[in-house]
Amino acid sequence: MKGSKNTNNDRDWTDTETEAWMGLVKAQQLLSRNVEDELKKKGYPPLNWYDVLWELDRAEDGSLRLNDLGKRVLFDKYNVTRIVQRLEEEGLVSRTQCPVDGRGIFACITDKGRMLRREMWPVYKETVKKSFFSKFNKKELKELKNFIERIQASGLEETI
Amino acid sequence: MKGSKNTNNDRDWTDTETEAWMGLVKAQQLLSRNVEDELKKKGYPPLNWYDVLWELDRAEDGSLRLNDLGKRVLFDKYNVTRIVQRLEEEGLVSRTQCPVDGRGIFACITDKGRMLRREMWPVYKETVKKSFFSKFNKKELKELKNFIERIQASGLEETI
DNA sequence: TGTATATAGTTGCATATGCAACTAATATGG
DNA sequence: CCATATTAGTTGCATATGCAACTATATACA
Structure with a gap:
């Protein structure tokens, strides 16, 4: 009725699976929070x-349809x-009507916006x-990257 | 003045690094969102x-100090x-004063709470x-887990 | 012991997010 | 060409989150 591994007819994930999943979630949250705090x-x-x-900065002409932007940043x-x-409102971006699609709005990064991003970058980067x-070393990082890419690949289709 | 790889005196991350990082963030967001949507x-x-x-369910006596709880769920x-x-308010948890530390509050999962969690589990699990x-296969998953654990290990200290 | 400091938890107010309903423009299909 | 369905984007209202100030207890230490 007790024992350290209690409540476990949930044993339909292996420990490895549970730890991988929990780890992924927590790791990302922690890292993002670190960056957030640092900023x-x-x-x-x-x-x-x-x-x-x-x-926006890396997009063609520094601008994207709101729709596209949304997809990229999720x-x-x-x-x-x-x-x-x-x-x-902060002057970091300007909005313009899309000429070919009357519904579309472009967000376009301003010089001020580019500047700000560039200032923030080192903080982000270092954290x-x-x-x-x-x-990780180079090789490990590449492996990790490959793993992660596999998740994404199909994760995207799921969401469409 | 253009080219596909523009604006790049940011080249202080390698492509692999950038992709690993972005991948990690996006992958976790996507997965969590999938679960969230499914629920x-x-x-x-x-x-x-x-x-x-x-x-709470897996904790000793189904209860934790709010403080501990917070650390675990970040x-x-x-x-x-x-x-x-x-x-x-939903009757999933009850709160009780900690007997030894006058400031402490315990949250304790109720039967109803355990039930609900158990119902939610398959949805979560399957997603x-x-x-x-x-x-991933077993071996890969273990590798991935090990990678991820390495991030966490020190990520935690950073945040204390 | 008495004072200062740290810790656990709560709360008011400002901001951000989610949802569902809405407008306006485009696509589709007769 | 008209009626209908889709898509892009916005907005009002409800809920959730962040921040800073607050209460109450506990710890440190002179």
């Missing part, structure tokens, strides 16, 4: 903003509307490097 | 709740207060199995 500590905006700026459309609105990359 | 679709409460119930303390409050475990 906050230095007075920068949240990770969300960085992600959006980054996607935000729901109403959140895209809102974050872009906030970014616009991830310290708490993630530093744990 | 919602079947009329169950959010993943948050599941995580809390799970930690919530800030005010969010612990609140989620436990909501769970209590993760389908979108995660199914991509």
Whole structure:
């Protein structure tokens, strides 16, 4: 009625599976939180903003349809509307009507936006490097990358 | 002035690093979202709740100090207060004063709470199995687990 | 012992997110 | 060309989260 491994007719995952899953979730949460905290500590905006700026910065002409942007950063459309609105208020992004599709709106990163992203980058970079990359050598990292890519590959289809 | 790899004096991460990092973040977000959606679709409460119930269910006596609980599920303390409050309103958890530490509060899972968790489990389980475990064989999974554990190990210290 | 400091938990207020209903524009199919 | 269904984006309202200030207990230490 007790024992250390209690309540276990849940034993339909192996320990390895459970640990892999839990590990993945916690690891990502921890790492993201580290970055988030670091940014906050230095007075920068949240990770969300960085992600959006980054996607825009690297996109053709520094701009994307809200729709596309949303897919890339994995935000729901109403959140895209809102974050872009906030970014616009800060002058980091501008919004323009799409000429060919009357429904479409482009978000376009401004110089100020590019600057900000560039300032945030070292903080981001160093944190991830310290708490993630530093744990692996080149070969391992490549293996890890390959593993992770396999998850994603089909994860995407699921969501469509 | 253009080219496909633009804006790149950010080249202080290798491609592998960038992809590993981005992959990790996106993969976890996608997977969690899949689970979340599946739960919602079947009329169950959010993943948050599941995580809390799970930690309590497997804990000694089905109860934990809010503080400990928070550490395990990676919530800030005010969010612990609140989620436990909501769970209590639903009769899934009860709160009791800690006898030895006057500041401490225990959250204790109720039978109803255990039941609910058990009902949610198959949904959770199947989703993760389908979108995660199914991509790997036993050996690979173990490797992946080991990788991930390495991140966590030190990630935790960072946050203390 | 008495004072200072740290820890556990809560709460008010501001902000962010989720949901569902809405507008406007495009695609589809007769 | 018209009626209908889709898609992009927005918005009001409810809920959840973050922050900072607060209470109460516990610990440290002079």
